[in-house]
Amino acid sequence: MSNMQRIVLAGGSGQVGSILARHFHTQGCEVVVLSRQPYSAPWQVAAWDAVTLGPWREMLEGTDVLINLTGRSVNCRYTEKNKRLIKESRVQSTRILGEAIAQMAKPPRLWMNASTATIYRHSFDRAMDEDTGEIGGHEREKDAPSTWRFSIDVATRWEQAFFSAATPKTRKIALRSAMTMSPSRGGIFDELLRIVRFGLGGAAASGKQFISWIHDADFIRAIDFLIAHEEYMGPFNLAAPNPLPNRDFMKALRQAWGISIGLPATQWMLKAGAVFLGTETELILKSRRVVPGRLLDSGFSFQFPEWPAAAKDLVARWREAQP
Numbered sequence: 001m002s003n004m005q006r007i008v009l010a011g012g013s014g015q016v017g018s019i020l021a022r023h024f025h026t027q028g029c030e031v032v033v034l035s036r037q038p039y040s041a042p043w044q045v046a047a048w049d050a051v052t053l054g055p056w057r058e059m060l061e062g063t064d065v066l067i068n069l070t071g072r073s074v075n076c077r078y079t080e081k082n083k084r085l086i087k088e089s090r091v092q093s094t095r096i097l098g099e100a101i102a103q104m105a106k107p108p109r110l111w112m113n114a115s116t117a118t119i120y121r122h123s124f125d126r127a128m129d130e131d132t133g134e135i136g137g138h139e140r141e142k143d144a145p146s147t148w149r150f151s152i153d154v155a156t157r158w159e160q161a162f163f164s165a166a167t168p169k170t171r172k173i174a175l176r177s178a179m180t181m182s183p184s185r186g187g188i189f190d191e192l193l194r195i196v197r198f199g200l201g202g203a204a205a206s207g208k209q210f211i212s213w214i215h216d217a218d219f220i221r222a223i224d225f226l227i228a229h230e231e232y233m234g235p236f237n238l239a240a241p242n243p244l245p246n247r248d249f250m251k252a253l254r255q256a257w258g259i260s261i262g263l264p265a266t267q268w269m270l271k272a273g274a275v276f277l278g279t280e281t282e283l284i285l286k287s288r289r290v291v292p293g294r295l296l297d298s299g300f301s302f303q304f305p306e307w308p309a310a311a312k313d314l315v316a317r318w319r320e321a322q323p
């Protein structure tokens with residue numbers, strides 16, 4: 001990638017944003033993060049409120065790449081208030097970025113907007129790619145728990161706000177990402193490893209539900225690939241090509257950590273534990289069998305296509321980062 005690129009990361013202060021900001025900064029790009037609470041960083045951090053137009057617009061003029069990662073974390077109880085924040089923070093930030101771009105003399109050349117692999121239906125039976133995958137508002141979802149339907153509703157409205165924005169000079173890609181695994185503290189991998197370290201990393205509920213995941217190195221490589229290939233637009237699944245059942249996923253993580261036994265968690269234990277931790281069981285129980293059809297078709301190759309090798313690498317890096 002050319003090192004002269006200017007990259008704006010809206011909502012770039014979080015887990016994924018920090019990975020990308022560090023990467024682009026190291027590559028010599030000019031990085032700007034838009035945050036509601038500016039902080040000091042090796043790159044520029046500018047203020048915005050993620051809802052209304054403001055001076056932050058100037059940051060976008062003539063930018064090569066805008067990546068919008070804004071969104072209230074879904075790792076919480078789905079109370080009415082949290083549900084409103086989860087949906088509004090994503091839809092409103094996307095809408096206001098679209099409005100800003102529509103008014104620009106020199107709009108960003110590429111706009112990537114976060115979306116989620118959870119947009120597809122709960123699926124054990126077959127893998128979901130971009131062309132044949134079923135978006136989860138599907139009839140078969142009608143018996144699904146209401147939180148699952150809520151997540152799909154958020155994801156579809158989020159993408160609608162993105163693709164309906166009138167920005168004809170800007171290439172647009174929706175990032176339907178699976179869980180991005182990195183060793184950073186407080187991230188999803190750190191949380192999963194904590195369960196394993198405490199001897200509780202057995203299968204969750206039936207253990208048959210699929211886990212879709214992507215190693216952070218491949219996430220970064222996929223973003224670079226999509227930036228470089230100007231012919232691509234639309235939705236892309238950012239997930240490793242081999243999602244696997246929760247039971248096997250946890251077993252490989254235990255092996256990578258070096259313990260063989262993990263106590264299993266039944267559905268009611270997960271529900272009780274989720275209330276205690278303040279999270280939703282959907283994050284663990286929904287079967288996400290999502291594959292990167294378009295990336296593979298376009299010749300992208302994964303450095304970590306299989307979970308056991310990815311888990312080993314992540315555990316080693318997690319240990320290295322120990323204080």
Ligand SMILES: NC(=O)c1ccc[n+]([C@@H]2O[C@H](COP(=O)([O-])OP(=O)(O)OC[C@H]3O[C@@H](n4cnc5c(N)ncnc54)[C@H](OP(=O)(O)O)[C@@H]3O)[C@@H](O)[C@H]2O)c1
Pocket residue numbers: 011012013014015016017034035036037049050069070071072073074085089093114115116117176177178179180181188
């Ligand atoms: N992490 C994953 O594995 C994963 C997988 C699939 C999809 N995604 C999606 O990718 C995006 C980035 O994920 P992430 O893990 O980096 O998220 P994150 O760590 O929660 O960061 C998201 C950022 O959004 C901003 N934000 C939080 N609440 C907000 C609100 N109420 N209104 C406006 N802005 C708010 C925050 O920035 P400031 O406080 O600085 O403003 C925060 O740093 C999210 O939209 C997420 O849904 C993530």
